[in-house]
Amino acid sequence: xxxxxxxxxxxxxxxxxxxxxxxxxxxxxxxxxxxxxxxxxxxxxxxxxxxxxxxxxxxxxxxxxxxxxxxxxxxxxxxxxxxxxxxxxxxxxxxxxxxxxxxxxxxxxxxxxx
Amino acid sequence: xxxxxxxxxxxxxxxxxxxxxxxxxxxxxxxxxxxxxxxxxxxxxxxxxxxxxxxxxxxxxxxxxxxxxxxxxxxxxxxxxxxxxxxxxxxxxxxxxxxxxxxxxxxx
Numbered sequence: 324x325x326x327x328x329x330x331x332x333x334x335x336x337x338x339x340x341x342x343x344x345x346x347x348x349x350x351x352x353x354x355x356x357x358x359x360x361x362x363x364x365x366x367x368x369x370x371x372x373x374x375x376x377x378x379x380x381x382x383x384x385x386x387x388x389x390x391x392x393x394x395x396x397x398x399x400x401x402x403x404x405x406x407x408x409x410x411x412x413x414x415x416x417x418x419x420x421x422x423x424x425x426x427x428x429x430x431x432x433x434x435x436x437x
Numbered sequence: 438x439x440x441x442x443x444x445x446x447x448x449x450x451x452x453x454x455x456x457x458x459x460x461x462x463x464x465x466x467x468x469x470x471x472x473x474x475x476x477x478x479x480x481x482x483x484x485x486x487x488x489x490x491x492x493x494x495x496x497x498x499x500x501x502x503x504x505x506x507x508x509x510x511x512x513x514x515x516x517x518x519x520x521x522x523x524x525x526x527x528x529x530x531x532x533x534x535x536x537x538x539x540x541x542x543x544x545x
Contacts, residue, residue, distance in 0.1 A: 356531070365441075365526070365535030365537050366480070366524075366533070367535070368533060371532065373531075379531050379532055415533075423467070423468065425470075425482055428479035428481070429479055430479050
């Protein structure tokens with residue numbers, strides 16, 4: 324069975340540009356969460372989507388947005404990129420949205436902002 | 438707010454035992470996860486504790502004390518492949534809040 328997939332694997336952008344990251348959850352999973360992991364730190368929660376609706380948002384500026392599609396895949400968009408946005412962006416899927424649902428992580432997208 | 442603390446680094450010898458401590462102060466608590474993350478890879482699930490006590494799963498065990506805001510991950514019979522970062526994460530409703538991770542280096 325396929326796990327969580329993310330694309331692209333790596334991405335290099337310059338300051339001020341916009342980026343779109345994509346995530347496909349495990350088949351049957353309806354919840355997708357996005358995390359940002361800066362080198363040497365633990366992942367920081369950005370968004371959770373469940374049944375195509377935003378169910379939670381972390382402490383990130385409005386430059387970060389996301390959406391979930393009818394097939395439960397998801398996109399994370401970041402506008403006006405800053406150097407500090409350079410990080411590994413992780414997507415995690417789970418069957419439900421509650422706390423007892425194990426989250427399965429994808430391999431991540433490594434974003435470098437120059 | 439969320440405050441989750443774990444040691445930055447630990448080194449141990451192959452075959453030994455290592456205990457990684459995690460203390461937390463969070464605004465809500467629905468359980469605590471431990472994840473393993475090899476360099477450049479995604480975190481993978483190791484354990485989940487929601488009640489006080491010890492959960493054992495093969496060479497890995499995890500302990501939780503909710504009254505003390507404390508957990509530990511115990512790695513037994515260390516192998517070289519156990520060299521990785523170990524992340525403690527508290528779940529509150531839908532959101533995982535992670536510690537910075539403990540890098541464990543296993544030496545021959």
